[in-house]
Amino acid sequence: MSDKVYVFDTTLRDGEQVPGCQLSTPEKIEVAKELEILGVDIIEAGFPISSPMDFNSVIEISKAVSYPIICALTRSVEKDIDFAADALKYAKRKRIHTGIGSSDYHIKYKFKSDREKILERAVAATKYAKKYVEDVEFYCEDAGRTDNEYLARMVEAVIKAGATVVNIPDTTGYCLPEEYGAKIKFLKENVKGIDNAIISCHCHNDLGLATANTMAGVLNGARQVEVTINGIGERAGNTSLEEVAMILKTHKDVDLHTNIDSKHIYALSLLVSKMMRMPVQPNKAIVGRNAFAHSSGIHQDGVIKHRENYEILDPEDVGIPQSSIILTARSGKAALKYHLDRLGYSLEEARVEEVYDDFLKMADAKKDVTDDDLIILIEGSLPEGGIKLKNVQIICGESVFPSATVELEVNKEIIHASATGTGSIDAAFRAVDEILGEVFDMDEFLVQSMGNRNDDGKVHLRVKYQDQHYMGFGVHKDIIIASVKAYVDAINKITSVKSKVLKATA
Numbered sequence: 001m002s003d004k005v006y007v008f009d010t011t012l013r014d015g016e017q018v019p020g021c022q023l024s025t026p027e028k029i030e031v032a033k034e035l036e037i038l039g040v041d042i043i044e045a046g047f048p049i050s051s052p053m054d055f056n057s058v059i060e061i062s063k064a065v066s067y068p069i070i071c072a073l074t075r076s077v078e079k080d081i082d083f084a085a086d087a088l089k090y091a092k093r094k095r096i097h098t099g100i101g102s103s104d105y106h107i108k109y110k111f112k113s114d115r116e117k118i119l120e121r122a123v124a125a126t127k128y129a130k131k132y133v134e135d136v137e138f139y140c141e142d143a144g145r146t147d148n149e150y151l152a153r154m155v156e157a158v159i160k161a162g163a164t165v166v167n168i169p170d171t172t173g174y175c176l177p178e179e180y181g182a183k184i185k186f187l188k189e190n191v192k193g194i195d196n197a198i199i200s201c202h203c204h205n206d207l208g209l210a211t212a213n214t215m216a217g218v219l220n221g222a223r224q225v226e227v228t229i230n231g232i233g234e235r236a237g238n239t240s241l242e243e244v245a246m247i248l249k250t251h252k253d254v255d256l257h258t259n260i261d262s263k264h265i266y267a268l269s270l271l272v273s274k275m276m277r278m279p280v281q282p283n284k285a286i287v288g289r290n291a292f293a294h295s296s297g298i299h300q301d302g303v304i305k306h307r308e309n310y311e312i313l314d315p316e317d318v319g320i321p322q323s324s325i326i327l328t329a330r331s332g333k334a335a336l337k338y339h340l341d342r343l344g345y346s347l348e349e350a351r352v353e354e355v356y357d358d359f360l361k362m363a364d365a366k367k368d369v370t371d372d373d374l375i376i377l378i379e380g381s382l383p384e385g386g387i388k389l390k391n392v393q394i395i396c397g398e399s400v401f402p403s404a405t406v407e408l409e410v411n412k413e414i415i416h417a418s419a420t421g422t423g424s425i426d427a428a429f430r431a432v433d434e435i436l437g438e439v440f441d442m443d444e445f446l447v448q449s450m451g452n453r454n455d456d457g458k459v460h461l462r463v464k465y466q467d468q469h470y471m472g473f474g475v476h477k478d479i480i481i482a483s484v485k486a487y488v489d490a491i492n493k494i495t496s497v498k499s500k501v502l503k504a505t506a
Ligand SMILES: CC(=O)SCCNC(=O)CCNC(=O)[C@H](O)C(C)(C)COP(=O)(O)OP(=O)(O)OC[C@H]1O[C@@H](n2cnc3c(N)ncnc32)[C@H](O)[C@@H]1OP(=O)(O)O
Pocket: 017, 047, 049, 050, 051, 074, 075, 076, 077, 099, 100, 101, 110, 111, 141, 171
């Protein structure tokens, strides 16, 4: 039977240390409940001594979830451990995670101490935590830069003192995968009693090697991975949960498994990104906007013929409905035909050739080609029903209700409506909904500056309509106008597709 790799999620502790990512207790509870549904084995819920709110969050998360072990972090300091034990009092399954720096950098410059004294503190902290809980994890901070002989002594000593899990963090993200894997192998082969504990990998991404190092650890005998959603965490971040989970799921040759129900990955990635105000880079593995988007002709042709020509993962396995074929000047006729078919146009080969030439000129000029653009290419203009943004007026400020008046041209008729909202953008979207008599469900919204403060703002959003996703883009010096343009762009795609499909099936 394949071995289980325990997933220890530290989004709410290491992830939450990132500036701007702090969450309120109710927000942490919401994430914790979703982590439970995802199937993580351990949730590191906080560092209870650090602040009253962190202490309280560990208490409330302990009450809110049942299956995962709730873990609280401490230094090798008795008071920290007292606080952690107190915060864990309601947890159905609990763990204290204590530890100390083991590298000579930390011993000499952080603690101004020596190796023997630090070893004594490590053992004392483990024994002290053991008075409160059976399950004690010990971290050897900066193990990545710790001499292996000394690390092995520390690991052996804390296991003897009762540690059930030994964490070997590459705190500074320094190790190469071979080096980190060899470190875990060294501990497996040289520590007496190592089989009485689980070895855990906690790798940082300073050199972009966090996932590779974690996998090297696992392949050399570690059975717990410390990860975060979207790889968020101190500095360049931690190992990302979705990457390790999907590596283990995809590589059938590696006889290991996790308890992760991968279909929930994408929804949780969106939730964490939104709540922690940390946009996911578009090319991020598994959950980035482009992770399943194909934009060059040879790849698009290959995917259209057989998805697995260019995809090693099925997007549905991570909760993404489908991969996408993006039309650009690098697209070929296969991609163009694919979209024309989808829009209900079945054209003769000669006509496709003709449209393709015009398409390329348009793609060179516009960079990406939308459904509306294709319809214009075929029909010369947008069908009746196209919506144009004519005007937006906003009232906002400290002590006023954010409100917006929007004017749209719908079926050649000018219509305007006003609405209030939680902010100016929400108010403007509501005014659009008011005019169109329909509320569109938006599940992604990203505002980016194209440069400095007087450059254009770019908005990318995604609207869900009848189980299909429609992207909207808008660019303007004013981000509110850019947002409304993007919203109208997405709605126009919905209405274009709707009218084309109706025409095709009539
Ligand atoms: C690797 C990790 O630990 S990742 C977790 C990092 N997370 C955090 O630091 C967030 C929570 N931290 C905090 O809220 C605060 O730093 C506290 C409450 C822990 C400590 O606050 P303060 O008492 O004001 O100490 P301060 O933050 O200035 O300095 C840290 C102290 O802890 C000591 N320390 C650091 N790590 C450890 C450890 N693992 N075990 C024992 N002592 C430690 C440092 O040597 C320093 O003590 P010193 O001033 O006597 O040398």
